Amino acid sequence: MSESSSTPDAIHSDAFLARLMRDQLKLSIACALCFTVALVALPLLNYYQPAFMAQRIFGFTLTWLILGVLFFPFVWIISFVFIKRSIALEDAEAQAAQDGLTK
Amino acid sequence: MSPLLAAAGIDPWIAVCSLVTVVITVGMGFWTAGKSKSAGDFFVAGRSVSVGWNASAISGEYLSAASFMGVAGMVMATGYDALWYPVCYACGYLFLLLFIAGPLRRFGAYTIPDFAEGRYDSPVFRKIAVCFVLFIGFFYTMPQMKGAGTTLAYIFPGLPYWAGVVVVGAVITLNVSLGGMKGITLVQAFQYWLKVFAITVPIFVLASLVGQYQQHLAANKTAQETVAAAPAGIERKALPAKAPTDEAWIAPFGKLTTKALDASIIAAKTPEAKAELEAHKKPYSLLYTYSLIIALVCGTAGLPHILVRFYTNPDGVAAKRTTMWVMILIGVFYVFPPVYGVIGRSLTPELYDAVGSKGTDKVVLELPTLLAGRNHPLLGSILSGITCAGAFAAFMSTFSGLLVSMSSALAHDIYGRMLKPGATPEQRLKAFKWSALIVGLVAVGLGSQVEALEINFMVGQAFAIAAASYFPLLFMSVWWRGMTMRGAATGMLIGGLSALTAISLTSISDVAVAKAKKITDAAELTAYWADHPLAKAIADYWIAHPLARILCEQPAIWAVTLSIILMIVVSLWTDRRCKHCGEPIGSCPVPADVRMKMLVLHAPEALGLKQEYIKEHEGLGGH
Numbered sequence: 001m002s003e004s005s006s007t008p009d010a011i012h013s014d015a016f017l018a019r020l021m022r023d024q025l026k027l028s029i030a031c032a033l034c035f036t037v038a039l040v041a042l043p044l045l046n047y048y049q050p051a052f053m054a055q056r057i058f059g060f061t062l063t064w065l066i067l068g069v070l071f072f073p074f075v076w077i078i079s080f081v082f083i084k085r086s087i088a089l090e091d092a093e094a095q096a097a098q099d100g101l102t103k
Numbered sequence: 104m105s106p107l108l109a110a111a112g113i114d115p116w117i118a119v120c121s122l123v124t125v126v127i128t129v130g131m132g133f134w135t136a137g138k139s140k141s142a143g144d145f146f147v148a149g150r151s152v153s154v155g156w157n158a159s160a161i162s163g164e165y166l167s168a169a170s171f172m173g174v175a176g177m178v179m180a181t182g183y184d185a186l187w188y189p190v191c192y193a194c195g196y197l198f199l200l201l202f203i204a205g206p207l208r209r210f211g212a213y214t215i216p217d218f219a220e221g222r223y224d225s226p227v228f229r230k231i232a233v234c235f236v237l238f239i240g241f242f243y244t245m246p247q248m249k250g251a252g253t254t255l256a257y258i259f260p261g262l263p264y265w266a267g268v269v270v271v272g273a274v275i276t277l278n279v280s281l282g283g284m285k286g287i288t289l290v291q292a293f294q295y296w297l298k299v300f301a302i303t304v305p306i307f308v309l310a311s312l313v314g315q316y317q318q319h320l321a322a323n324k325t326a327q328e329t330v331a332a333a334p335a336g337i338e339r340k341a342l343p344a345k346a347p348t349d350e351a352w353i354a355p356f357g358k359l360t361t362k363a364l365d366a367s368i369i370a371a372k373t374p375e376a377k378a379e380l381e382a383h384k385k386p387y388s389l390l391y392t393y394s395l396i397i398a399l400v401c402g403t404a405g406l407p408h409i410l411v412r413f414y415t416n417p418d419g420v421a422a423k424r425t426t427m428w429v430m431i432l433i434g435v436f437y438v439f440p441p442v443y444g445v446i447g448r449s450l451t452p453e454l455y456d457a458v459g460s461k462g463t464d465k466v467v468l469e470l471p472t473l474l475a476g477r478n479h480p481l482l483g484s485i486l487s488g489i490t491c492a493g494a495f496a497a498f499m500s501t502f503s504g505l506l507v508s509m510s511s512a513l514a515h516d517i518y519g520r521m522l523k524p525g526a527t528p529e530q531r532l533k534a535f536k537w538s539a540l541i542v543g544l545v546a547v548g549l550g551s552q553v554e555a556l557e558i559n560f561m562v563g564q565a566f567a568i569a570a571a572s573y574f575p576l577l578f579m580s581v582w583w584r585g586m587t588m589r590g591a592a593t594g595m596l597i598g599g600l601s602a603l604t605a606i607s608l609t610s611i612s613d614v615a616v617a618k619a620k621k622i623t624d625a626a627e628l629t630a631y632w633a634d635h636p637l638a639k640a641i642a643d644y645w646i647a648h649p650l651a652r653i654l655c656e657q658p659a660i661w662a663v664t665l666s667i668i669l670m671i672v673v674s675l676w677t678d679r680r681c682k683h684c685g686e687p688i689g690s691c692p693v694p695a696d697v698r699m700k701m702l703v704l705h706a707p708e709a710l711g712l713k714q715e716y717i718k719e720h721e722g723l724g725g726h
Contacts, residue, residue: 014698
């Protein structure tokens with residue numbers, strides 16, 4: 001177990017790990033928040049605005065349309081954005097770390 | 104042959120479609136058996152499965168009897184609230200994607216117990232983690248077995264429920280012990296596409312003949328409407344007394360979430376007591392809904408048989424891409440089962456009156472046969488044959504996946520690591536086959552007991568246990584450096600076991616109550632309850648305390664919180680670091696090389712840290 005004490009390079013530094021985890025966690029939490037807000041809000045809307053949520057749209061009630069159909073593409077969009085950003089973030093981190101090593 | 108089948112009440116088309124599915128599944132298992140030689144092939148398919156194959160295979164494994172039959176049955180039985188199940192089954196993958204998929208794959212272990220041991224350097228923790236693979240696995244196999252029993256009883260009308268469970272259990276156990284996971288990857292991927300075909304084609308044909316999804320939905324009047332908004336020509340049969348009313352069925356906070364309180368209201372003695380309970384109905388329903396959402400979303404990220412598949416990705420980026428494709432593949436699928444439930448409510452309301460394997464859980468199989476009565480006898484038979492084939496694919500693929508992960512836990516973790524650490528690969532392979540047999544037998548035994556419970560409900564409970572045990576473990580281990588082994592173990596064990604206990608209490612009383620309902624004679628009923636004092640005491644307690652019943656039936660809201668709080672508190676309590684350098688002291692419970700472990704979890708593969716980590720551990724006598 002020599003990595004933590006004897007290698008002073010950039011990759012093994014505490015600062016690198018902290019930044020790595022912070023950046024990725026920030027992105028994950030931002031995406032999770034979008035999703036969580038929707039999950040929390042829909043039952044609340046059903047609870048406080050039942051008449052509004054029961055209005056008919058193409059034969060569906062509004063709340064049925066949201067939960068039974070629209071929720072799926074909503075989550076696909078979040079996951080697509082996350083994957084794109086997260087892969088870009090990883091590439092940037094790898095690049096930055098390698099630049100740090102060659103300096 | 105055909106008149107013979109007809110005499111026995113068996114539709115030849117349905118029998119043939121089902122048989123073909125079984126033969127293809129078993130055949131593929133045999134075909135690939137010759138190709139999977141090494142232990143690595145058996146456990147994680149040589150870690151070389153491409154994104155497309157793996158996403159199809161994960162989806163194939165994930166879409167179980169609950170998705171194929173249970174969701175439709177539950178939407179028909181309880182209405183809007185049941186929609187949370189398909190939505191959260193699919194969208195729960197987002198949490199997995201955001202927090203767990205990439206890091207978990209990078210860590211490079213075969214199973215979740217491997218991860219638990221590797222992250223905390225603790226063989227004891229492995230033992231605790233293995234128990235949960237088995238707990239969750241068995242809870243998840245029970246509904247698959249109910250799916251098998253229901254489908255076979257539908258195809259062969261004279262066949263008892265348990266016989267279907269035994270036949271399907273035996274076929275799959277044989278298949279898994281011959282093919283292992285490599286065989287299963289191919290079979291699972293094929294079965295995903297079969298299931299999508301089987302759920303979509305019949306419903307498109309059916310809807311074009313009997314009316315669309317939204318038209319049948321519009322036939323149900325909301326509380327705000329005076330007459331139903333359905334267009335002319337939408338046929339609807341009269342609902343039996345047991346069916347929920349239109350207003351309760353189409354609106355949120357219906358039968359699913361108010362069941363516990365409804366039972367208490369019926370039992371309440373005074374009008375005041377009834378009125379007081381009525382006032383609690385909506386807030387309790389909201390609580391139930393949130394607890395259900397937490398169970399399903401967090402549970403998806405903690406299912407061992409799904410998580411083990413992420414190790415078959417070549418790297419962390421592929422693991423993330425796979426997760427996104429899984430969400431798309433299963434999301435597309437999940438739009439359709441509720442359509443069967445909605446049309447089934449209009450056209451096959453007689454299912455509300457039936458119980459057990461003849462109830463609403465079989466609406467997916469039953470609905471296409473309606474076409475036979477509309478001058479399309481052949482079409483009705485073929486479409487019903489297709490949905491039966493899909494149902495077979497559903498419970499066979501999920502049961503196979505569960506069997507692989509539970510047998511791996513037994514063979515790899517208990518036999519290979521605990522009982523006989525020096526076992527040769529051949530011995531481990533043999534242990535895998537024996538484990539599959541043992542797990543298969545237990546699953547069949549348990550499955551034959553649960554005819555009275557709804558398929559989808561049982562799967563939801565397996566999710567709740569996963570949500571309170573594995574999800575907090577993985578989430579916290581990946582993102583918090585300060586977590587100690589004792590913290591992780593305490594949280595997972597207490598959170599998971601309390602969810603398991605709460606759920607078992609509700610299931611025990613539900614099975615007993617369902618049996619009691621079949622007894623018509625009063626004296627016999629008294630004798631039955633005298634024989635089952637525990638179930639009677641629990642059932643009476645639920646009537647008196649509906650809130651306790653809701654919190655035990657859907658324990659995620661408190662169990663997940665409890666598990667995470669325990670992890671944090673116990674970790675902080677057991678973690679003592681040197682004040683001067685910040686490093687753990689002596690045999691401190693935070694692993695000494697936690698920084699390196701976190702780097703392996705989070706750093707991009709391009710940096711090559713994993714090789715470094717593995718080499719280091721090999722130098723220390725193996726990881």
